[in-house]
């Protein structure tokens with residue numbers, strides 16, 4: 562075991578502070594990564610504030626991790642010292658269930674091991690990426706292509722795959738009309754990826770304040786729902802809607818914006834139920850579905866796709882001491898579009 566520097570929480574209510582945590586000794590199939598950057602995801606905040614269930618403190622979060630390999634176990638074949646690598650939302654799974662066997666670790670029937678706040682195989686609680694190092698089984702370590710700058714690769718590990726996966730599964734591409742609801746960390750990635758896939762993209766948010774950005778990301782139109790009749794004017798328009806908003810919305814109004822047999826996919830996760838009239842689904846044969854990250858293979862495919870299409874998230878680089886302030890800004894949607902922590906400042 563080694564002791565490493567980190568930044569984390571000692572309770573659900575106190576600000577985050579510098580901490581020391583231990584990382585396990587590098588096992589035969591493990592990779593030790595010197596973390597360079599870690600993105601801040603809204604899930605980090607929900608988790609630390611125990612909004613998604615009780616935690617064991619101290620807890621370090623962060624599941625958008627990039628860095629370089631500094632040590633590998635004797636049986637590691639996929640990565641070597643010096644490689645540019647990334648770690649996303651999961652660090653292990655059972656490997657034995659039907660879903661793991663099929664390469665769908667994110668659907669592991671026994672529950673995968675999350676990058677933070679999960680019980681690891683040795684019984685310890687996993688600690689995330691706001692830290693200088695992390696030790697991860699090689700099968701859950703992604704290769705970061707040379708074409709992707711480290712700093713902008715970090716948010717791809719959660720925000721990127723969370724939006725790429727449903728766009729792929731529901732076949733966004735030339736000839737399809739896609740709407741992205743909400744233009745935050747997830748939403749802006751959804752726009753860039755859908756545009757690169759060849760879809761015609763409309764962005765939808767409350768105000769017109771991000772219209773210019775949306776068009777710069779490749780959207781052809783921005784609709785502000787705060788304006789009278791805006792949503793009604795979209796009836797029957799879209800083949801696919803990706804909803805990234807984590808607050809309750811009038812789902813029937815958004816379902817009505819789908820063309821017949823269109824699909825609305827929720828990747829935002831409001832804690833409260835979203836009421837839906839079944840008639841919104843029956844009429845027009847529409848689908849309302851959810852999506853959660855993607856498999857390791859699909860995450861690698863997404864990184865390669867972003868490198869090939871020159872897609873980078875918009876990031877604001879911060880030091881460790883700015884993390885608490887950054888949390889407040891995430892909560893008030895005052896970030897364009899993802900905070901990334903420079904772990905050299907830990």
Ligand SMILES: [Zn+2]
Nearest residue numbers: 602604719720
């Ligand atoms: Zn996340």
Ligand SMILES: [Zn+2]
Nearest residue numbers: 655658661669
């Ligand atoms: Zn499994």
